[in-house]
Amino acid sequence: MATGSVIKYAIILVCFASLWTCHDAADTLKPGDTLNSTSSLLSASGTFTLNFIEKAIRGSDNSFIAILRVKSGANKAWIANRDTPILSSSSPLLTLDSNNTLKITHQNGDPFVLFSAPQTNDPNTSVVATLLDSGNFVLQEVNSVSGSTIRVFWQSFDYPVDTFLPGMKLGVDHRNGYNWSLLSWGTRDNPVSSGPYSLEWDTDAHQLKIKRSGTVYWTSGVYADGRFQFILPDVSKKRYNFSIVSNQDEDYLTYTSLDDPTDPEPEWVLYTRGALYEYGASVDIIQAQNCDGYNIVGGCVRRDRPSDCTGKLVMIFIRKRVTSISLTLALRDPPTGLVLVVRIVRLLVGKVVTALDSTFHPVVRLLVQDADFGAWTVNSLKTSLQILLLFCQQRNHPHQIHHLRERFVSLAMY
Structure with a gap:
């Protein structure tokens, strides 16, 4: 009997120390649940994890909530507080409180609120935050018995950072004004700021475009025969199943993996210097920083020369590297x-x-x-x-x- 009491007490201590309710599923936060720097969510099939990561910025350790694949050297596919780093020393916590507010709290100021869902009056439903096997983190109302989704209030896929995962959308939701696009990270000197490059879906031309500070540097080319002209033309049809949707509610591009067990899962990343990188296959789709406005190879876009280029001895397009x-x-x-x-x-x-x-x-x-x-x-x-x-x-x-x-x-x- 004494041994049983000791074991029960130890279990309670473990639960308290991890700030985690033990009856919860590993992929879900329920009202009152909290995630700290030593705990994580794991999607049902174990493909993605959500946890705090640390990054040193100007000599201080900062914490971010990140979603990444469960594998060595995984890309950080999504960051919750990308533009709002939180000092690790301030004990940040991800919580879904009793008012259905999903937020990051810390000791140094106001919480970082992801979304506040309305209260439900139906005793047979509840609001939960779940990490899906797609890598999408959703705040949703579910049936308390079956767990089936009734409606989604908020999802991380509506707020992409620099990574385009299968199932994500690039384009526009006309109903609520969402503009799904990728935005590169900032420079090493200012890594938490948004970078100059964006990857966007042109809803008129039905092409992907990489822009630098609003100017188009690269386009994917037209979509035909299951692939885009300038997106890995030799292997594209073997890795991606693209879908283009255009109606009064939405205009977007999405894609799925062809699920070849020998092929790494696709994951497109837009880097600070303009390269669009296929992280799974470890290959560049395009290095947009090399699109200088005259080069039209591989989807690079020709642009007019700046008006002050001619007649001034300034090296705008190239750098001298040879003596x-x-x-x-x-x-x-x-x-x-x-x-x-x-x-x-x-x-x-x-x-x-x-x-x-x-x-x-x-x-x-x-x-x-x-x-x-x-x-x-x-x-x-x-x-x-x-x-x-x-x-x-x-x-x-x-x-x-x-x-x-x-x-x-x-x-x-x-």
């Missing part, structure tokens, strides 16, 4: 040096258009022949002419040197 010393070294060992020079030109210039006429030596013309990489600015043209001048001096081509110097004179006005 004259490295160029000289590269030129000492033709043809290896020639290959390096070509690569340097491509790096500095982007799309290398034929700026020099056909009278040039064929080897020199090779340096300015390429396609679909970007475009010239005044500075990048000067930089490339400098590279070519070095090469011509090294190879002793006096006519080409004279022509190049004339080109510099013609650019002197800029």
